[in-house]
Amino acid sequence: MKAADVAGVVHSSGYVYAHLPIVQRAKDLLAAGVIGDVLRFTSHAYVSEVFGKKSGWFFQKELSGGGVVANMGSHLLFILGWFFGALRRVTATTFSHASGLDDSAQALLVFESGLSGLFDASWSMPGSQMLSYGLTVAGRRGTLVVQRERILLHLLESASGFRAGWNEIHAAELPAETAFDVSPHIGGEAFYRQLSTFVEACRSGRQPFCSLAEACNTQRMIDAIYASAASQRPVDVA
Numbered sequence: 001m002k003a004a005d006v007a008g009v010v011h012s013s014g015y016v017y018a019h020l021p022i023v024q025r026a027k028d029l030l031a032a033g034v035i036g037d038v039l040r041f042t043s044h045a046y047v048s049e050v051f052g053k054k055s056g057w058f059f060q061k062e063l064s065g066g067g068v069v070a071n072m073g074s075h076l077l078f079i080l081g082w083f084f085g086a087l088r089r090v091t092a093t094t095f096s097h098a099s100g101l102d103d104s105a106q107a108l109l110v111f112e113s114g115l116s117g118l119f120d121a122s123w124s125m126p127g128s129q130m131l132s133y134g135l136t137v138a139g140r141r142g143t144l145v146v147q148r149e150r151i152l153l154h155l156l157e158s159a160s161g162f163r164a165g166w167n168e169i170h171a172a173e174l175p176a177e178t179a180f181d182v183s184p185h186i187g188g189e190a191f192y193r194q195l196s197t198f199v200e201a202c203r204s205g206r207q208p209f210c211s212l213a214e215a216c217n218t219q220r221m222i223d224a225i226y227a228s229a230a231s232q233r234p235v236d237v238a
Helices: 002-007 021-031 073-084 189-204 212-231
Strands: 038-046 087-095 104-111 116-122 132-139 142-146 150-155 165-170
Touching: 021 073, 021 142, 021 150, 038 073, 073 104, 073 116, 073 132, 073 212, 087 212, 104 212
Parallel strands: 038 116
Antiparallel strands: 038 132, 087 104, 104 116, 132 142, 142 150, 150 165
């Protein structure tokens, strides 16, 4: 990251799910304060993938770096870091019940702002053929629920054009800027948007939101989860 900054080049990271319109819309709603001050959150990422012994480099820790946290869980951690900033403390547990790596993990994350919430990831969750992810954020004026294809917004009183009570924003209602969708079953439009975001950053010379700095924040979160799980103690993030 330092070398890229010194060289003055545009840099980006490949956390593709953050480019989904539904995720970016949720980010905008939180930034606009629609649910008021954020109090707490819960989040999850599940898939039905690992239920027995696996082979290959992907399931060798010395080559892959880790299991579900370093792999699919990292995409959710990127979103949490992008939404809520830098991490202060982690208390985590991981479980190896199939592959020999971390097949599931749970963590209490405390951010520099004081916000805390739960992270739960498993690639051994029955019934989740495609990646199932979700984020529920509770605020003083309402609750924001992010799902694969929609946002549910419950407000105590009307705000920002939304009525009091339940509101729904479906992915189909959001602007589509996708020339092609390489993998519709896993939100493939995000791959196109990721590439176009980087192209635009190169043209403008401005770093994209998914810069190496944001990815470095994600890596700190991953490392802290593993350190806490290994020591069975809370870990402060430097």
